[in-house]
Amino acid sequence: MSIREDQSRFKDIVKGKVKENFRRFVSHGEMIGKRENEFVKIPLPQIDIPNFRYGPKQQGGVGQGQGEAGQEAGEPGDGKGKAGESPGEHILEVELSLEELADLLGEQLELPKILPKGAKNINSEKTKFNGLAPVGPEGLRNFKQSYKKALKRYITTGTYDPAEPVIIPIRPDFRYKSFKKVVQPQTRAVVIYMMDVSGSMGDEQKEIVRLESFWINTWLKRHYKGLETRFIIHDAAAKEVDEDTFFRTSESGGTLISSAYKLAQQMIEADYPPNDWNIYPFHFSDGDNWSGEDTRLCVKLLKEFFLPQVNVFSYGQVESKYGSGQFLKDLQKEFPGDDRLTLSQVESKDKILDSIKDFLGKGK
Amino acid sequence: MGKLTPELERERVRILKASEDYGLDCFDTIFELINYDQINQIAAYGGFPVRYPHWKFGMEYDHLSKSYEYGLSKIYEMVINNDPCYAYLMEGNMMMDQKLVMAHVYGHCDFFKNNIWFSKTNRKMMDQMANHAVRIRRYIDRYGYDPVENFIDVCMSLENLIDRYSPYVETSIVEKKEDKSPGNPLGLLKVDKGYMREYINPPDFVKAQKDKMMEKLSQKQRFPSSPERDIMKFLIQHAPLEDWQQDVMSIIRDEAYYYAPQGMTKTMNEGWASYWHSTIMTQKILNDSEIIDFADHHAGVMAMAPGGYNPYKVGIELMRDIEDRWNRGRFGREWEQCDDVRERKNWDQKLNRGREKIFEVRRVHNDVTFLDEFLNEDFCVRNKMFVYKFDKKQNRFVIDTRDFKAIKAKLLFMMTNFGQPIIRIEDANFENRGELLLSHMHEGIDMQPDFMTETMKNIFKVWQRPVNLVTAMEGEGHFYRFDGNEFIQKKLEAAPKAESSDGSRK
Numbered sequence: 096m097s098i099r100e101d102q103s104r105f106k107d108i109v110k111g112k113v114k115e116n117f118r119r120f121v122s123h124g125e126m127i128g129k130r131e132n133e134f135v136k137i138p139l140p141q142i143d144i145p146n147f148r149y150g151p152k153q154q155g156g157v158g159q160g161q162g163e164a165g166q167e168a169g170e171p172g173d174g175k176g177k178a179g180e181s182p183g184e185h186i187l188e189v190e191l192s193l194e195e196l197a198d199l200l201g202e203q204l205e206l207p208k209i210l211p212k213g214a215k216n217i218n219s220e221k222t223k224f225n226g227l228a229p230v231g232p233e234g235l236r237n238f239k240q241s242y243k244k245a246l247k248r249y250i251t252t253g254t255y256d257p258a259e260p261v262i263i264p265i266r267p268d269f270r271y272k273s274f275k276k277v278v279q280p281q282t283r284a285v286v287i288y289m290m291d292v293s294g295s296m297g298d299e300q301k302e303i304v305r306l307e308s309f310w311i312n313t314w315l316k317r318h319y320k321g322l323e324t325r326f327i328i329h330d331a332a333a334k335e336v337d338e339d340t341f342f343r344t345s346e347s348g349g350t351l352i353s354s355a356y357k358l359a360q361q362m363i364e365a366d367y368p369p370n371d372w373n374i375y376p377f378h379f380s381d382g383d384n385w386s387g388e389d390t391r392l393c394v395k396l397l398k399e400f401f402l403p404q405v406n407v408f409s410y411g412q413v414e415s416k417y418g419s420g421q422f423l424k425d426l427q428k429e430f431p432g433d434d435r436l437t438l439s440q441v442e443s444k445d446k447i448l449d450s451i452k453d454f455l456g457k458g459k
Numbered sequence: 460m461g462k463l464t465p466e467l468e469r470e471r472v473r474i475l476k477a478s479e480d481y482g483l484d485c486f487d488t489i490f491e492l493i494n495y496d497q498i499n500q501i502a503a504y505g506g507f508p509v510r511y512p513h514w515k516f517g518m519e520y521d522h523l524s525k526s527y528e529y530g531l532s533k534i535y536e537m538v539i540n541n542d543p544c545y546a547y548l549m550e551g552n553m554m555m556d557q558k559l560v561m562a563h564v565y566g567h568c569d570f571f572k573n574n575i576w577f578s579k580t581n582r583k584m585m586d587q588m589a590n591h592a593v594r595i596r597r598y599i600d601r602y603g604y605d606p607v608e609n610f611i612d613v614c615m616s617l618e619n620l621i622d623r624y625s626p627y628v629e630t631s632i633v634e635k636k637e638d639k640s641p642g643n644p645l646g647l648l649k650v651d652k653g654y655m656r657e658y659i660n661p662p663d664f665v666k667a668q669k670d671k672m673m674e675k676l677s678q679k680q681r682f683p684s685s686p687e688r689d690i691m692k693f694l695i696q697h698a699p700l701e702d703w704q705q706d707v708m709s710i711i712r713d714e715a716y717y718y719a720p721q722g723m724t725k726t727m728n729e730g731w732a733s734y735w736h737s738t739i740m741t742q743k744i745l746n747d748s749e750i751i752d753f754a755d756h757h758a759g760v761m762a763m764a765p766g767g768y769n770p771y772k773v774g775i776e777l778m779r780d781i782e783d784r785w786n787r788g789r790f791g792r793e794w795e796q797c798d799d800v801r802e803r804k805n806w807d808q809k810l811n812r813g814r815e816k817i818f819e820v821r822r823v824h825n826d827v828t829f830l831d832e833f834l835n836e837d838f839c840v841r842n843k844m845f846v847y848k849f850d851k852k853q854n855r856f857v858i859d860t861r862d863f864k865a866i867k868a869k870l871l872f873m874m875t876n877f878g879q880p881i882i883r884i885e886d887a888n889f890e891n892r893g894e895l896l897l898s899h900m901h902e903g904i905d906m907q908p909d910f911m912t913e914t915m916k917n918i919f920k921v922w923q924r925p926v927n928l929v930t931a932m933e934g935e936g937h938f939y940r941f942d943g944n945e946f947i948q949k950k951l952e953a954a955p956k957a958e959s960s961d962g963s964r965k
Contacts, residue, residue: 098500101517108514114609120913139522144515144615145913147880149904155848155859157870159763159772162845162858 109140110202117142197317200310200451224274231271240270284319284373284406286312287362289355291380292344293330300413303441304379305342307411310451311377319373325362329355331385335362349385352378352422353392360400369404376405377454382412382420390422394429402435409454414442461492467548470558470744477743478565482818483735485568486582487543490561494550498534499523501547505718506539507588511595511710513611536560540571540721542582555749556756562739566732569821574727576720576825579626584717591710598703610704614711616917619879620690621712623719686883686898690918691715693884698921708921723825726874730774731821733760737775768873773842777829780838781820782813826874834870836863872902880906885929895922899930906930915941 107113109121120142227240245264249255255262288308290301316322326341327333333354336344359376367374384390401408412423423438430436439453440446463471471490478485493501503520504510527533535556538546546564548557571577581587599607647660647668687693691712695705721728737757745753763769784790788808797803820829839861846869848859859865872878881900889896895918899906911928919926925942929951936951 097512098503098516098520101503101512101514102520103517104512105514105517105521139525141522142514142518143910144612145910145917146616146619147882147899147914148619148907148910149878149880150907155846155856155869156873157768157844157866158847158858159769159842159844161843 105142108142120145197313200314201317221277222274223277224272226273226275227270228273229267229270231273235272237270237272241268244268244270283321283323283371284315284375285323285325285367286315287325287327287359287374287376288341289327289329289333289359289376289378290341291330291350291352291355291383292328293348293350293381293383295350295381295383295415296413297415299444300381300415301342303413303444303447304411306444307379307441307447307450308377310447311454314451314455315375327355327358327362329358333358350380350383351389352380352384353389353396356393356396356401360396363404374405375407375409376401377409377411379411379413380422381415382422382424384422384425390425393422394425397426397430397436402430402433405435407435407437407454407457409437409439411439411441411450411454414440461550463490463492463548466554467492467557470554471561474558474561474565474739474744477739478562478569478735481735481738482814483565483569484573485544485565486541486572488538488546488564488568489543490546490548490564492548492550495527495533496524498537498547498549499527502534502537505714506537506545507585509589509592511592511611512599513608515615536563538564538567539585540577540580540582540717541585542572544568544571545585553752555745555752558744558749559736559740559753559756562744563732563736565739566735567728569735570724570728570731573822574720574724574825575823576627576723580717580720581713587713587717591714594706594710598707602703607703607707610707611711613917613920614691614708616914617691617694617921618711618715620688620882621692621715621719622688623716623723623876625689626716682887683884686885688881688883690882690884690897693887694918694921697887699923700921720825723827723874726770726774726777726826727821727824727829728774729771730776730778731817733771733775734778734817768870776842777833777838778817778820781833782817784813785816786811786813788812827871830867830870830874834867839863839866880904882928889927892924894925894927897926897928899928901931905932908932912939912941912946915939919943 104113108117121140227237241264242262245262245268246255248268249262290296290304292301312322312324324338326336326338328336328341328344329351331349331351331354333351335358355378363369363374384393397408410423410426412420414420420440423440426436426438434457437454437457439450441450462468467490475485475488499520501508502523503516505516510516523534533549535549535552536546538544544564544567546561546568548560552560595607595611647665650656650659683693691708694700695708695712700708740753761769761772761775763772786809787806788794788810789806794803794806797806820833824832840863844866845861846859846865847856849855850857881902882897883900884895885898886896887893897918911930915926915928919941925940927941928939930937930939938949938951940947940949
């Protein structure tokens with residue numbers, strides 16, 4: 096169908112893949128997502144072909160309804176027929192499934208598809224009826240195909256009589272459903288979120304972590320069935336918590352990052368053999384560690400345990416008033432150009448999308 | 460695409476019979492039963508099954524299918540002005556909806572066939588559109604996708620630069636005959652006797668004739684000889700275009716002219732169709748169990764948002780108002796001059812000419828003349844109409860006034876030229892340098908500047924010489940010029956008028 100070609104052409108223009116000079120006519124909705132079951136705005140991009148037209152605001156119009164002069168008239172737009180005239184009117188609030196959200200995210204950030212590791216190791220077998228065979232059990236006889244074969248035979252041999260269309264199938268006409276064993280790779284993944292909840296992490300910082308982890312979850316869920324998530328919070332000591340607590344807890348006190356890493360290590364060793372699991376540890380902190388010694392311990396853990404075992408280890412540093420941000424610098428120094436470790440700095444809420452791109456942009 | 464089910468076909472025959480009994484006169488109408496995706500596709504193609512490839516249709520389709528899939532909107536009805544008319548029903552709509560749509564469609568068909576403003580449209584547009592598609596595909600094969608698409612983009616940017624009334628104007632090619640023998644360029648009267656010369660052709664007359672001739676000569680140098688509103692036609696004829704570009708542009712222009720009457724009669728057309736679906740359904744077709752759904756859906760179509768103009772609503776109310784007035788004889792001089800409130804309230808001459816009148820109205824009017832003639836103060840009050848404007852201080856749209864004159868003026872303005880600025884070519888040899896001079900007939904509303912400049916660039920791409928435009932911005936006359944590289948903007952001394960260009964022409 097050619098409309099599909101037109102549609103994909105339109106999408107390509109919107110994405111800027113073709114006709115770069117057209118980008119200035121594209122008006123985008125914004126992409127704001129909330130949590131499940133709540134409304135999100137989905138973008139309906141629109142390209143306006145320029146023509147001589149009136150400016151939108153001066154124009155005004157005629158409406159119908161109650162109200163005195165000076166009262167609000169509501170946004171203009173005709174209920175029927177053609178779409179509105181001015182850009183930006185096309186943002187609609189609609190409910191989206193998480194899968195669609197993930198696709199939108201992927202499309203917007205141009206995220207690559209994740210290539211699971213360990214796919215070869217875990218397989219499951221399924222039978223699928225997808226073929227026809229000349230032999231088989233009578234219970235699997237495919238009537239329609241058998242009839243077709245018989246009809247064909249009648250027609251080719253010239254014995255078919257439209258006035259008396261009796262078709263008698265014989266043995267060679269019969270066709271039976273046949274099945275195949277399909278091997279489906281099973282992929283399993285676990286995300287371990289670690290967050291620094293020491294005194295220096297304020298509400299705003301935690302909000303950033305919350306939003307970011309939501310998007311990361313959404314994206315990973317799109318690629319792995321049965322994604323597991325585990326949550327660790329830490330100040331000077333680490334403990335595992337449930338999701339709700341993870342985002343609410345506010346502790347005070349010092350920061351020993353290694354405590355969280357050690358706990359994650361135990362978790363992996365106990366529950367997630369790296370050969371069978373795709374493992375994604377995410378650690379968020381304001382980058383303020385207690386001592387250089389502890390940082391060295393963290394580096395050692397990363398080098399010896401995490402990096403060889405996990406898909407990718409991600410560290411997100413949230414900017415805060417109190418944090419020194421030293422930890423990020425240390426990691427940068429220790430692992431220059433190591434693509435098993437992704438580092439991202441999140442200065443503010445606005446930068447969340449960039450940061451997600453940092454984390455997931457490698458397709459690992 | 461599928462034929463109607465036997466049940467629908469039975470209803471169709473009933474509805475057609477009912478509409479004919481009321482005096483509707485339609486082209487043969489072919490209904491197709493299609494699914495939502497097909498209806499979105501056809502709607503994206505402007506009602507036709509085949510169009511040339513262009514991303515704009517893809518965009519429409521994207522929007523329609525997204526908003527359908529998220530349950531925001533749904534297309535109930537689509538009908539094409541063609542002989543035979545094609546109309547589409549969506550699979551899975553409830554029976555009552557299908558009947559309503561069929562009745563509505565017959566209203567449109569009758570309108571297409573009988574309204575004078577549709578009389579010049581191509582009634583074989585279904586075939587024509589398919590031919591256009593073939594032609595453009597052929598150019599794509601020969602010249603490549605990108606060049607053709609880019610040129611279509613340019614043409615679409617100019618597609619509102621047509622003269623919507625031109626199809627109805629007989630252009631007289633024959634000029635008035637005058638004695639123009641070579642020896643008598645001034646057209647003086649014949650003089651047999653020399654001494655009579657000064658009496659038959661007095662000096663005043665000779666001078667007047669001379670002036671006339673000079674003026675005519677200068678007129679001839681003007682090109683085009685009078686300002687041209689059909690800018691697309693002018694460019695097709697005179698711009699340095701390749702053959703295929705000329706053809707593509709004339710295709711876009713053709714299609715723009717085909718759609719023009721639908722824009723010119725939107726309110727009437729929808730009003731007429733709504734009047735008939737409601738009449739046919741409630742009087743002949745509905746059964747008892749359907750009446751609630753009908754009322755619900757009918758009200759949904761007629762609903763008006765405060766800031767919105769709903770042509771269905773205004774159209775049907777005006778049609779009913781006219782019918783009522785002519786039934787009761789509420790027109791003419793006596794009615795207009797009657798000041799007695801009670802007498803006016805009880806005015807009923809039992810003329811029963813309402814039906815007859817609305818049939819006449821549907822034949823001769825377009826939206827502008829329709830509203831001009833039939834929109835009256837009573838109607839505006841009854842329908843709670845108002846004018847709204849944008850309030851810069853509050854940064855929102857607010858109700859401006861409920862004054863009848865203002866409402867009418869605003870509505871007529873919105874309808875005139877389909878609510879778009881009127882642009883004319885004043886001179887195609889501006890400053891004697893082959894430049895194009897356009898003027899905007901400014902009527903109180905400025906053009907959107909960024910779109911204006913982009914459109915000028917597109918005209919430049921076609922004309923390939925500098926493009927100049929006279930318009931007004933924020934109350935001051937402005938002169939814009941695009942020479943292929945940069946924009947020049949100058950303030951004009953006087954407010955722009957069509958004549959202002961003459962000053963520079965010597």
